[in-house]
Amino acid sequence: MGKFIDLTGKEFGRLKVIKRAENDKYGHSMWWCQCDCLGEDSLKIFKGDNLIRCVSKSCGCWRKDNARILFKKYNTYDLSSKFGIGYTSNTNIMFYFDLDDYSLIKNYCWFEDKDGYIVTHDDIRISMHRLVTSCPDDMEVDHEFHNRYDNRKEFLRIVTRSQNCMNMSLKSNNTSGVTGVCFSKSNEKWYAYIDKEGERINLGYYDNFNIAVKIRRQAEIEYFGEYRYMGEQLSSEKKLS
Ligand SMILES: [Zn+2]
DSSP: OOOOOOOTTOEETTEEEEEEEOOOTTOOOEEEEEETTOOTTOEEEEEHHHHHTTSOOSSSHHHHHHHHHHHOOOOEEEOSSSSEEEEOTTTOOEEEEOGGGHHHHTTSOOEEOTTSOEEEEESEEEEHHHHHHTOOTTSEEEETTSOTTEEOGGGEEEEOHHHHHHTOOOOTTOSSSBTTEEEETTTTEEEEEEEETTEEEEEEEESSHHHHHHHHHHHHHHHHGGGSOOTTHHHHHHHHO
């Protein structure tokens, strides 16, 4: 054991020695240290030798912070257009945003969640469409054309929950790829329907899928007004080809 050195007031990495603690059972000098982070466990006892040899240099936060920096991926952006283009960190999918939101979104790492929304984690989950619209907690954001990658404000509307339900996207039990149109196995026709306030309205059975879709679209305009869902045209065309 080397000769005793008073470490009081000395700093080692993020640690500042506050006062001496009781020696450990081997007679090593031990010290109460305060970590810079001022976290919950930031006041701890460290062995003097470890402080001097720089083995101990934080309460543990140093390692955590380094891990965070190493694993925190950022998005790549293209700001050369009239609107911003970013790429998700996990799927490398393009997403769009208003250039004036860039300063708001650039400090987060955005990824695509399992439902296709552009989200980030910053202690809590934040979705881009809520962030850029400053959506209140009790309201929802509707993507006008159901393109969840497009978070430009002109295509986002803050709506109530029930308004958003009217504009609901594809349901998991849907077989045609278009909401409100499914294939009826019993009579081998396309069945068009619409749900309004919990009630299912039968729009008829059709041999031709496109006609069933058209009928459903007309019903959306009639029943839902401006909150109808307009974004499915592409996906239904894709299914047919
Ligand atoms: Zn610390």
